[in-house]
Amino acid sequence: DSGVTQTPKHLITATGQRVTLRCSPRSGDLSVYWYQQSLDQGLQFLIQYYNGEERAKGNILERFSAQQFPDLHSELNLSSLELGDSALYFCASSSSSGSYNEQFFGPGTRLTVL
Amino acid sequence: GQQVMQIPQYQHVQEGEDFTTYCNSSTTLSNIQWYKQRPGGHPVFLIQLVKSGEVKKQKRLTFQFGEAKKNSSLHITATQTTDVGTYFCAGQESRRALTFGSGTRLQVQP
Numbered sequence: 528d529s530g531v532t533q534t535p536k537h538l539i540t541a542t543g544q545r546v547t548l549r550c551s552p553r554s555g556d557l558s559v560y561w562y563q564q565s566l567d568q569g570l571q572f573l574i575q576y577y578n579g580e581e582r583a584k585g586n587i588l589e590r591f592s593a594q595q596f597p598d599l600h601s602e603l604n605l606s607s608l609e610l611g612d613s614a615l616y617f618c619a620s621s622s623s624s625g626s627y628n629e630q631f632f633g634p635g636t637r638l639t640v641l
Numbered sequence: 642g643q644q645v646m647q648i649p650q651y652q653h654v655q656e657g658e659d660f661t662t663y664c665n666s667s668t669t670l671s672n673i674q675w676y677k678q679r680p681g682g683h684p685v686f687l688i689q690l691v692k693s694g695e696v697k698k699q700k701r702l703t704f705q706f707g708e709a710k711k712n713s714s715l716h717i718t719a720t721q722t723t724d725v726g727t728y729f730c731a732g733q734e735s736r737r738a739l740t741f742g743s744g745t746r747l748q749v750q751p
Binding site for chain 1: 671739740
């Protein structure tokens with residue numbers, strides 16, 4: 528158990544819909560990262576927040592947005608869903624924002640768009 | 642932007658054989674990390690390499706960071722069925738986000 532929690536575990540929805548994925552980082556970790564992993568693919572970095580502020584942005588679509596709240600939990604919002612958005616979404620946390628920090632991954636949310 | 646290539650994509654070995662996966666970055670890295678993802682699981686941190694030419698060992702696993710800090714390798718000696726999973730390298734340029742390689746899926750035949 529990494530100490531990072533993600534809800535829900537599974538999500539099935541239809542094209543055009545909007546969903547929210549939630550992540551609680553390890554106790555004391557200020558950085559939260561979101562990744563997308565499509566079937567048999569690597570981990571695509573989406574976005575990083577540090578202590579409530581956006582720190583780095585990867586290949587995140589405009590239909591996707593995220594935020595980190597004062598209690599440090601984070602939410603990833605996916606809207607106007609398409610079939611290709613079906614994937615495993617991982618949240619990870621680390622103690623700080625810069626280099627040299629190992630990331631602790633949550634169990635992931637499996638999103639299926641029908 | 643930075644790209645991290647990993648080969649091979651897939652390897653199937655007999656238990657007891659050795660296994661190596663290679664990672665190459667298009668840019669010089671400040672550090673490289675390795676993660677393992679078991680089937681149906683989430684990535685788990687294995688190790689971080691920071692210094693040019695660094696070699697670190699964890700039991701049967703040996704990790705190397707190239708002299709130019711642009712490549713790395715993970716070697717497993719005498720594989721066991723518990724080694725099954727996908728191994729990812731993740732390179733980091735100074736103060737930038739980690740870029741993960743595409744991973745090497747290891748299958749071990751008992």
